[in-house]
Amino acid sequence: MAYKEYTPKDYSQLKGLVGITDEQILAHLDLYKGYVRRVNSMLKTLQELDPGSQAWQEERRRLGWEFNGMRLHEVYFDQLMKGSGGASGKQKITSVLSPVFKNFDEWVKELKSAAVIPGIGWVAGYLDKLTGQMITVWVNEHDQGHLAGLQLVFILDVFEHAYGRYLPFTERKKYVEDYFENVNWDIVAQRLG
Numbered sequence: 694m695a696y697k698e699y700t701p702k703d704y705s706q707l708k709g710l711v712g713i714t715d716e717q718i719l720a721h722l723d724l725y726k727g728y729v730r731r732v733n734s735m736l737k738t739l740q741e742l743d744p745g746s747q748a749w750q751e752e753r754r755r756l757g758w759e760f761n762g763m764r765l766h767e768v769y770f771d772q773l774m775k776g777s778g779g780a781s782g783k784q785k786i787t788s789v790l791s792p793v794f795k796n797f798d799e800w801v802k803e804l805k806s807a808a809v810i811p812g813i814g815w816v817a818g819y820l821d822k823l824t825g826q827m828i829t830v831w832v833n834e835h836d837q838g839h840l841a842g843l844q845l846v847f848i849l850d851v852f853e854h855a856y857g858r859y860l861p862f863t864e865r866k867k868y869v870e871d872y873f874e875n876v877n878w879d880i881v882a883q884r885l886g
């Protein structure tokens with residue numbers, strides 16, 4: 694028995710985004726590929742190690758961090774498009790926002806507010822299919838704070854590497870505003886099911 698290997702998804706079409714430079718995207722994609730490599734390597738190592746050994750336990754413990762690092766980046770890059778778009782997607786999303794949110798803009802405003810919570814991690818918009826309502830959460834790093842069993846609909850990376858540090862893009866608030874200028878709302882709406 695062997696795990697199937699994960700292949701990095703191709704995001705070479707992501708160029709010329711509003712406010713987010715091609716260099717920034719390329720550096721971010723390199724980082725994403727690192728997560729894919731480490732997930733593949735960890736899954737292989739886990740099969741080779743003695744189950745229950747300390748090394749096996751440590752790898753097993755770390756897997757969720759690396760795997761979510763890979764998958765959340767895919768959700769993040771999947772929903773990007775140059776210049777934003779998706780009027781029908783916005784309409785579909787709006788249909789699940791009431792009565793928690795007055796309208797689409799109020800939901801986006803909440804996501805933006807959550808995106809400047811101090812820390813490194815992600816802002817996630819989930820749909821709870823049991824109640825039909827959208828819930829916004831802060832995900833610390835890649836793995837703490839996810840809502841079990843809910844459908845992940847929207848994600849925003851607010852690790853420092855997403856907006857600053859070694860790149861010319863240093864203001865988190867500006868990055869958040871710019872990110873929303875590049876969202877394909879049709880893709881986001883598809884995740885509602």
Ligand SMILES: [Fe+2]
Binds near residue numbers: 721724766850852855
């Ligand atoms: Fe990232």
